Amino acid sequence: QVQLVESGGGLVQAGGSLRLSCAASGLTFSSYAMGWFRQAPGKEREFVAAISWSGGSTGYADSVKGRFTISRDNAKNTVYLQMNRLKPEDTSVYYCAARSTRYSTTWYTKTREYDYWGQGTQVTVSS
Secondary structure (H helix, E strand, O other): OOOEEEEOOOOOOOOOOOOEEEEEEOOOOHHHEEEEEOOOOOOOOEEEEEOOOOOOOOOOOOOOOOOOOEEEEEOOOOEEEEEOOOOHHHHHHEEEEEEEEOOOOOOOOHHHHOEEEEEOEEEEEOO
């Protein structure tokens, strides 16, 4: 059974940093592209960042480019999201997602493109 478990969320002041982790099990992690999405109350889930199976290719939403960094450690079956210079508008539940890519270098930005989802971790940024 595939499981994605996010951690690292919390309350932080504007300008601060958080590092989210997503530990995967039940799948061959190194053959999956991974993504981070977020969803604020009353809003649709939106793309934040994504990474190819090898980590060699990454992509970001314009709203987080230059502030957030996605990375992965295939030996630990874990993907990370380093979030710096946080803003109140970054407040959301953050979800990680996995998509089988069979070693393609592609990463994905749409929710429907992903096969598995975690339960989410809350990030709250106070002003």
